[in-house]
Amino acid sequence: MAFPLPRAHPVLPRFERVDLCYKTLGSTEFEAAILVSHSLASSSRKTNRPLLVHFHGGGLLMGTILDSAILSVWPLELAENENAVVVSPAYRLLPEAKGGDILDDIKDFWIWVRSSLPTEIAKRWPHISLDVDRAAVFGESAGGYLSLQSAFLCPEANIKLVMPQYGAMFPDIDEYLPKVPQSTPGSDDIVDAYLKNIEPGAIRLLSPYPTFGPFAGAVAGAGRHRDLLGxxxxxxxxxxxxxxxxxxxxxxAQGTDDTIVSKEASDELVKRIRNTHPNTPLLYSVQPGGHGFDNDHTLAEPWITEAMEFVQKHWP
Structure with a gap:
C-alpha cells in the first residue's frame, strides 16, 4: 500500500492560519485550524461570510490538520473564490481511540462551531461576521466519511452541503475493505505489538504522512480495520x-481505480442514500484514477467545473 509524500501545497500559502482549542480531555487540547484568505483578512469592509469545514483523511489511523500531502487543491480555491472561512479540526485516531470516540469528537466540534467560533472569528478579524448557517463540509477518504457522519449525526449543525471525496468507509458496506482471506505475513504481529504498547488513556491526534504508514499498511494487510473501529x-x-x-x-467524488475505498463501496453508498432519501439532491462524480485522484485538481478541471453548478445551487 503506497502512501502520499509531503508536498508544498499550492494554495495554502494564500491563507492566514490561526489554531484554536475546541475541546479538552484531561490535559490534551484538541485544536482546529482556521483559514482566512489574505485578501479577506486584509480587507476593512464588514462582511458576512460562509463556513467551509474540512476533515482530514488517513483511514482514521493517521493524518493531521490540513495535511499538505493529501489536501486537495480545488476546495481551497473554492473557499478563496467564495471568501469562505475554512475550519479543520483534529480528532482522536485509531487504535488509541475507538470509532465512537472519533464521532464524539466530531459532535463536540460542531457544538463549538455553533456556540463559540463566530466570536473567535470576530476577535481576530473584527470585520468578518461568520454565518454558521451557511456551512458546507468536505474531506478526503476518512475525512469524507466524517463529513457524511456530520450530516447524519449532527443535524443541529444545519449543514447545507456535504462533499465527501472517496469516503464510503462505513463498516456495514461490505465492498469497503473486503475481508482479507489470508493476512499478509507479519501484519498481525505488527498490529499486536503496537496495541500491546499503548499506554492506558493515551490520546493521539496527529501523525503526518507518511510517518504512520507502516502500521496503517499492517492494519490493512491483516484485515483488522473494522476490529479497531469497534x-x-x-x-x-x-x-x-x-x-x-x-x-x-x-x-x-470517486476514482474508478481506487484500491483503498473502492468504487463499488461508493456505488453502494450512493444507492442507499437514493433509496432512503430520494428527495436529497445528489451528484455522483466518477473519474479515472485511484485514491486521492483529485489531489492536484483545480476548479478548472472540467468535471469539477461541471460539479460547481451543483455546489453553487446549494451553497453558499
Whole structure:
C-alpha cells in the first residue's frame, strides 16, 4: 500500500492560519485550524461570510490538520473564490481511540462551531461576521466519511452541503475493505505489538504522512480495520441514514481505480442514500484514477467545473 509524500501545497500559502482549542480531555487540547484568505483578512469592509469545514483523511489511523500531502487543491480555491472561512479540526485516531470516540469528537466540534467560533472569528478579524448557517463540509477518504457522519449525526449543525471525496468507509458496506482471506505475513504481529504498547488513556491526534504508514499498511494487510473501529452502531451507514430526517445535498467524488475505498463501496453508498432519501439532491462524480485522484485538481478541471453548478445551487 503506497502512501502520499509531503508536498508544498499550492494554495495554502494564500491563507492566514490561526489554531484554536475546541475541546479538552484531561490535559490534551484538541485544536482546529482556521483559514482566512489574505485578501479577506486584509480587507476593512464588514462582511458576512460562509463556513467551509474540512476533515482530514488517513483511514482514521493517521493524518493531521490540513495535511499538505493529501489536501486537495480545488476546495481551497473554492473557499478563496467564495471568501469562505475554512475550519479543520483534529480528532482522536485509531487504535488509541475507538470509532465512537472519533464521532464524539466530531459532535463536540460542531457544538463549538455553533456556540463559540463566530466570536473567535470576530476577535481576530473584527470585520468578518461568520454565518454558521451557511456551512458546507468536505474531506478526503476518512475525512469524507466524517463529513457524511456530520450530516447524519449532527443535524443541529444545519449543514447545507456535504462533499465527501472517496469516503464510503462505513463498516456495514461490505465492498469497503473486503475481508482479507489470508493476512499478509507479519501484519498481525505488527498490529499486536503496537496495541500491546499503548499506554492506558493515551490520546493521539496527529501523525503526518507518511510517518504512520507502516502500521496503517499492517492494519490493512491483516484485515483488522473494522476490529479497531469497534462496534458502536453509529459508525454504520444504515444507522446514519435512519437517524437523519432531512439529509442535505451530497456531492460524492470517486476514482474508478481506487484500491483503498473502492468504487463499488461508493456505488453502494450512493444507492442507499437514493433509496432512503430520494428527495436529497445528489451528484455522483466518477473519474479515472485511484485514491486521492483529485489531489492536484483545480476548479478548472472540467468535471469539477461541471460539479460547481451543483455546489453553487446549494451553497453558499
Amino acid at each position: 462496534d458502536d452502531k453509529r459508525l454504520n451507514l444504515d444507522y446514519g441514514l435512519n437517524n437523519v430526517k432531512v439529509l442535505p445535498p451530497v456531492w460524492v
